[in-house]
Amino acid sequence: MANFSKSNVPHFSLDVYQNEYLPEGGREVNAIVTVTATGGGTLGTGVPQPRTAPPGDPAAPSAAVVVMVDCSGSMDYPPTKMRNAREATAAAVDTLRDGVAFAVVAGTHVAKEVYPGGGRLAVADDRTRAEAKEALRRLSAGGGTAIGTWLRLADQLFSGAGAAIRHGILLTDGRNEHESPADLKAALDACAGRFTCDARGVGTDWEVKEVTQISSALLGTADIVADPSGLAADFTRMMETAMGKEVADVALRLWTPVGTEIRYVKQVAPTVEDLTARRTEAGPRAGDYPTGSWGDESRDYHVCVRVPEAAVGQEMLAARVSLIRPDPAGGAPEALSHGLVRAVWTDDMAASTAINxxxxxxxxxxxxxxxxxxxxxxxxxxxxxxxxxxxxxxxxxxxxxxxxxxxxxxxxxxxxxxxxxxxxxxxxxxxxxxxxxxxxxxxxxxxxxx
Structure with missing residues (x-):
């Protein structure tokens, strides 16, 4: 296990848990990789602390948030639903820390900027939070639902912010009926890796697989808020979590020797998320798997590799696992932590059949x-x-x-x-x-x- 720490970012550690012993002819190696980030901007308290702008860009915000609120016609049934959505978004705005860039988008069959407008983001302070909440009072329901347009507008807004942490919060109460599934997937493909997004369904008239598709593609969370009166508390929790993120675009890099095949890479805690198909090549026999943004937290990943057959007594490095953070200036990425996955062939049946x-x-x-x-x-x-x-x-x-x-x-x-x-x-x-x-x-x- 190796560690990395730097001011203004958490300290990362990586631990590998496995049974490295294989029987003669055995080829499948499984390991759980636990990644833990501690001591970042939340200082272990869960309460976000003030952050400075990244070095070299004193004007850039450290984080940007876009809240996308469903304003389709169904949000008027019952009328309290739209009111609860306005109140929840206001609560989220109140949770923004000073200096964070933010915007609010109204989503129907098209996406419209609610605040601040003009294709830009506002910078959170007492004045802009008050202005945003005043703008929310004018939100009304009417129109259809095309979630892909909401996400594309959020992406446009983020692209001009220069923020390290880019996070969306999306609320819907209905099915995505005014664009094709292919249109939504194209929007998600375009936004993947550009920002993370938590998605929430309010009431019971929305499609679970659509909402979870959004959160999965954009490495966020998904949940139901069956009773609209619970939206404010849920939005506040989501925003508090977003404000605790300190490092963006972290990847799990796997290097494997010749003849070794990666069967799958999955996040397994706090949720199950298959990352196998999201690999991007990172040099000879190495690939990166996205993990999104990090605050003070711990996650577990299941790595499964298939190694060449070997005789009893032989051993090999099955994979090298590293945690990688890209250099904002375009230089070589930083290795935050690393660990090794091993394979050892044995004729000891007790050792080779034990499951970690x-x-x-x-x-x-x-x-x-x-x-x-x-x-x-x-x-x-x-x-x-x-x-x-x-x-x-x-x-x-x-x-x-x-x-x-x-x-x-x-x-x-x-x-x-x-x-x-x-x-x-x-x-x-x-x-x-x-x-x-x-x-x-x-x-x-x-x-x-x-």
Whole structure:
């Protein structure tokens, strides 16, 4: 394990957990990589501290935030929904620290600037926060929904800010009916890597897979706010988290020797997110996987590689894992931390068949997320036997791993007969909010018990 620290950025550490022993002929190596950032701008308190502009650009803001608020016609049903959205956005604006660049966008079948306007971002202080909240009073509902246009406008606004941390917050209450799925995907592809984005669905008339597609592509979080009255508290929490980010565009770099194949790279805590297809080449036999922005936090990643066969007694470096931060000036990237994944062939059956506890735990958490998704899809399709089997397996995995939050959500969709064996019955009546909450939060995991 190696560490890196610098003023104004967190101190990063990287730990590798694995069973490096393989039987003769064994080829698959699994490792959990834990990345921890501490002592940044939040100073371990969770409360963002003032930051200075990056060296060499004293006028540049350290962070920029664009809030995208659904203002389509459905936001008027009930009328309190639009009022709650205005209040939530005002609460988020109040949470902005001085010096952060920000804007508010109204989203319908087109995207419109609410504040400050003119294709620019405002800089947060007492005056601009008050002006933004006054502008929010004029928000009204009307029109359709084309989320890709909202994201593209946010990207345009960010591009002129020069901020290191670029974060979007997006609220929708309906389906993306006024643009094609291809248009939304094209917008997400264009914005990926340019800013992160948290997405929220309010009420129960939106499409879970659309909202999670946005958060997944833009390395943010997704959640449901079933009751619009909860929006202000949720927006405040999201903005507080965004204000705690100190380092942007961090990547997990994997170098592998000749003959070694990377099977997958997944974030497994705090949520499951497959990063395999997001690899960008970074020199001979090396590739970078995006992890987004960091404050004071810890995340776990599952790396699985396939190595060449070798005889008992041989050992090799299966992969070198590094945490990389690009140089804003365009120079060589900085290595924040690194660790090694090893392979050792042995005829000791006890050593080669032991499963590392971290690997076993997160393999189960990934299966849990998949079982919930498959079970809910089967339920919607009318395959009640398939749904019962998958959701029963999900209950079994949730209870065994100590994921009590997910177990509680599952209990609102199924009656649990025996959690240990995964014996369940589908509930005859399930509220739309309970089903959507389970689907939206299905990828949330619990950390391995040390």
């Amino acid at each position: 506890p971290q690997v076993a735990h997160y393999t189960g958490q990934a299966e849990l997320a998949q079982a919930i998704q498959q079970g809910l899809d089967a339920r919607k399709a009318g395959d009640f036997d398939g749904a019962t089997a998958k959701l029963g397996r999900a209950v079994q995995l949730a209870v065994a791993s100590g994921n009590t939050d997910t177990a509680k959500l599952l209990s609102k969709v199924v009656d649990v007969v025996d959690a240990t064996t995964g014996t369940v019955r589908l509930k005859a009546k399930v509220t739309e909010a309970d089903e959507m909450t389970l689907e939206t939060r299905s990828t949330k995991t619990v950390r391995v018990k040390k």
